[in-house]
Amino acid sequence: MDIRRGESSQRNTDFRTAVEFVYRPTAADFEEALRARARRSPAGRAQALMAPLVAAIAVTVFSAVQEEPLAVWIISLVLAVPVAFWATARGLRTMARRMFSMVEPYGQCQTVANDRGAVTTGERASFSMDWTVFREYLETPGLFVLLGGDRAAGVALLPKRGAQDPADVDRLRAILERNLKRL
Numbered sequence: 395m396d397i398r399r400g401e402s403s404q405r406n407t408d409f410r411t412a413v414e415f416v417y418r419p420t421a422a423d424f425e426e427a428l429r430a431r432a433r434r435s436p437a438g439r440a441q442a443l444m445a446p447l448v449a450a451i452a453v454t455v456f457s458a459v460q461e462e463p464l465a466v467w468i469i470s471l472v473l474a475v476p477v478a479f480w481a482t483a484r485g486l487r488t489m490a491r492r493m494f495s496m497v498e499p500y501g502q503c504q505t506v507a508n509d510r511g512a513v514t515t516g517e518r519a520s521f522s523m524d525w526t527v528f529r530e531y532l533e534t535p536g537l538f539v540l541l542g543g544d545r546a547a548g549v550a551l552l553p554k555r556g557a558q559d560p561a562d563v564d565r566l567r568a569i570l571e572r573n574l575k576r577l
Contacts, residue, residue, distance in 0.1 A: 412508040413565045417556030419497050424490035427539040427551045432486060434532050434577045435541060442482055449478035493549070505552055507569055512552075523550070525573035532577040538566060540574070 431438035453474045457467035497503075500516025507513075511524040527548065528540040536555065542548035557563050570576070 411565070411569070412506050413562040413569065414558050415505045415507075415552055415554075415556035415562065415566070416502065416558065417505075417553045418502045419494060419500070419551075419553070421491050421494040423537060423551055423553055424493045425487055426534055426537055427549055428486045428490050428493075430532055430534045430537070430539055431541065431549060435530070442486075445482045445485075446475050446478040449474040503556075505556070507552075507566055509569055509572060528574055530575040530577050531570050533567070538570060540570075541577070 428438075432442040433439070450471060453467065453470045456462075457470060462470075497516075500514075500519050503514050503516045505512055505514040509525075511522060511527075513522040514520060528542055528550070531538060531540045533539070536553060538552040538554070540548075540550040540552070552566070554563050557566075
């Protein structure tokens with residue numbers, strides 16, 4: 395996708411509507427993105443609630459099989475479910491750090507987005523993507539988070555702090571609304 399220059403009027407239109415973000419990804423960005431996904435997407439909620447649900451079922455089954463008194467069952471449940479929630483939150487933090495470790499070598503990134511997709515160029519790598527790679531997006535106070543479709547479990551993020559002009563945030567929001575479903 396060449397967004398800098400082109401022969402066709404379509405490419406020239408893409409250039410005029412393109413927005414540019416320059417930023418350095420952080421582990422906190424990925425943690426914010428994964429937490430937002432866990433709260434606002436059906437797949438994220440299912441993933442976040444799976445461990446506490448399994449813990450509650452396991453305690454209930456174990457207590458029933460062992461014929462434990464009701465007090466033991468309740469105490470076990472009260473202890474197991476919060477621990478499972480804590481482990482889930484800890485798992486999100488670990489996943490965020492691993493995702494960050496994959497993009498950290500890119501260094502400072504420049505992302506240029508238009509109605510056709512986005513091109514990200516880092517200090518050591520670059521990649522481009524069409525909007526068809528993603529199905530939906532969500533917005534947090536600091537990020538735009540792009541979520542993959544049914545066959546892609548991908549998560550991409552674009553920090554708002556990288557906007558070259560405050561109006562670029564609104565322009566990117568408009569591009570995303572035209573091309574993806576908002577959560």
